[in-house]
Amino acid sequence: MKLVLLGAPGSGKGTMASDMLEVLSIPHISTGDIFRTNISENTELGQKAKDYLSEGKLVPDEITINMVRERLSQ
Structure with a gap:
C-alpha cells in the first residue's frame, strides 16, 4: 500500500500520518x-x-x- 498526504504547512499531514502509522504499521x-x-x-x-x-x-x-527519490532508494 502506498499513501501520499499532500497539504500546506500546518494542515495536519503529520498528525494524520502518525495516526495512520499506528493503525496500519507502515513506514x-x-x-x-x-x-x-x-x-x-x-x-x-x-x-x-x-x-x-x-x-x-x-x-x-x-x-x-x-x-524523496534518494530517500526511497535507501
Whole structure:
C-alpha cells in the first residue's frame, strides 16, 4: 500500500500520518525530515534547499522530488 498526504504547512499531514502509522504499521517518509537531514549533512540538494528556505521561499518541486527519490532508494 502506498499513501501520499499532500497539504500546506500546518494542515495536519503529520498528525494524520502518525495516526495512520499506528493503525496500519507502515513506514513514514516526511519531506520535512528529509530536508532537515539533507541540510544538516550539507548535501548538494540540502544546500540548494537551504538557500531557498533562508530566503523564505518554498523549495522547488524538482529539488524536493530528487530528495524523496534518494530517500526511497535507501
